[in-house]
Amino acid sequence: MTGGSAYQRGLAALRAGAPAELPPRSRGIIALLEENCTVCMLCARECPDWCIEIDSHKQTLPARTERGRPRVLHVLDRFAIDFGLCMWCGICIEVCPFDALFWSPSFEHATTAATDLVHERADLRTWLVGVPVPPALDR
Amino acid sequence: MTLAEVLGHEPSTSYGVVVAEVDRAGWAAVVTDVRDLGYAFFDVLTAVDLEAEGFEVVLRLWDPAARKGVVLRTRCPREDARVPTLTEVFAGAGWHERAAAELFGITFDGHATAHLLLSEGFDGHPLRKDFVLASRVAKRWPGAKEPGESDADLAAELTADRTGRGSRRRAVPPGVPTGWGPPR
Numbered sequence: 612m613t614g615g616s617a618y619q620r621g622l623a624a625l626r627a628g629a630p631a632e633l634p635p636r637s638r639g640i641i642a643l644l645e646e647n648c649t650v651c652m653l654c655a656r657e658c659p660d661w662c663i664e665i666d667s668h669k670q671t672l673p674a675r676t677e678r679g680r681p682r683v684l685h686v687l688d689r690f691a692i693d694f695g696l697c698m699w700c701g702i703c704i705e706v707c708p709f710d711a712l713f714w715s716p717s718f719e720h721a722t723t724a725a726t727d728l729v730h731e732r733a734d735l736r737t738w739l740v741g742v743p744v745p746p747a748l749d750r
Numbered sequence: 751m752t753l754a755e756v757l758g759h760e761p762s763t764s765y766g767v768v769v770a771e772v773d774r775a776g777w778a779a780v781v782t783d784v785r786d787l788g789y790a791f792f793d794v795l796t797a798v799d800l801e802a803e804g805f806e807v808v809l810r811l812w813d814p815a816a817r818k819g820v821v822l823r824t825r826c827p828r829e830d831a832r833v834p835t836l837t838e839v840f841a842g843a844g845w846h847e848r849a850a851a852e853l854f855g856i857t858f859d860g861h862a863t864a865h866l867l868l869s870e871g872f873d874g875h876p877l878r879k880d881f882v883l884a885s886r887v888a889k890r891w892p893g894a895k896e897p898g899e900s901d902a903d904l905a906a907e908l909t910a911d912r913t914g915r916g917s918r919r920r921a922v923p924p925g926v927p928t929g930w931g932p933p934r
């Protein structure tokens with residue numbers, strides 16, 4: 612089978628209204644599981660295109676025991692990725708130490724305004740639907 | 751003739767790619783011989799800035815009959831960044847040499863590389879590792895914020911700096927040397 616005929620078949624299927632058949636590990640868009648994000652800023656610093664914007668604030672939790680100390684937490688206020696700048700390198704996903712970022716195969720995100728390519732945290736959460744289950748760990 | 755005979759040494763294989771180092775003086779001659787072995791399709795020529803070790807010019811050729819490729823590399827020192835031209839071997843190499851000449855500041859001996867991509871009178875060679883990208887200095891870097899900070903915190907700190915009260919050292923983006931950027 613040649614690449615050409617696979618392409619032709621794929622095209623015919625799309626025209627017939629079938630959902631796109633995507634290869635494994637397709638890079639559609641980036642999803643954020645914000646429960647896992649500790650606001651460490653690593654992704655924003657490593658992104659070569661500077662397209663990740665993060666705002667956060669500090670929150671102090673009172674000591675839980677009598678001799679304990681109050682704890683400072685970082686709370687996420689804004690997480691946005693500008694997909695107009697992003698080049699799909701995946702560095703942010705690789706670098707995240709807390710498994711908060713994932714590749715989602717969802718790819719139909721064309722818009723008519725460049726500003727609509729800035730996906731805020733609510734959008735980034737939506738893209739979690741369809742993120743494939745990670746492969747089993749090596750034993 | 752085999753590739754090893756033409757090169758005078760056995761090429762190495764790296765990730766399935768056949769790679770050979772070629773002496774700068776024999777660059778054009780060796781490439782001619784490799785071409786005549788069947789690697790007749792010129793794929794790409796580019797360069798790598800190895801900093802203290804100079805520049806590496808990288809060439810990939812393809813053998814259309816045998817359907818296999820080879821990567822040839824040659825080195826030149828930083829202070830004598832010149833490599834013989836391949837335009838006599840592959841006319842199409844001229845285009846790539848013009849790009850490499852502009853972006854890396856490499857002279858291709860025997861080829862008056864006319865400017866290709868950058869604007870007339872552009873100062874510097876943007877793919878050299880010591881070239882500072884001015885936009886990286888001028889643009890606000892999202893990574894400057896620390897965990898637990900917002901844009902408002904950053905702005906407040908800048909104000910504090912101007913009144914001489916701020917003192918924190920900020921993380922700087924890669925590629926921006928110390929001393930560059932807005933006065934603090």
Ligand code: SF4
Binds near residue numbers: 660661700701704
């Ligand atoms: S994929 Fe690359 S360019 Fe896009 S947000 Fe992540 S690090 Fe930045």
Ligand code: SF4
Binds near residue numbers: 652
């Ligand atoms: S690297 Fe991961 S945990 Fe750190 S800020 Fe980015 S998404 Fe959050």
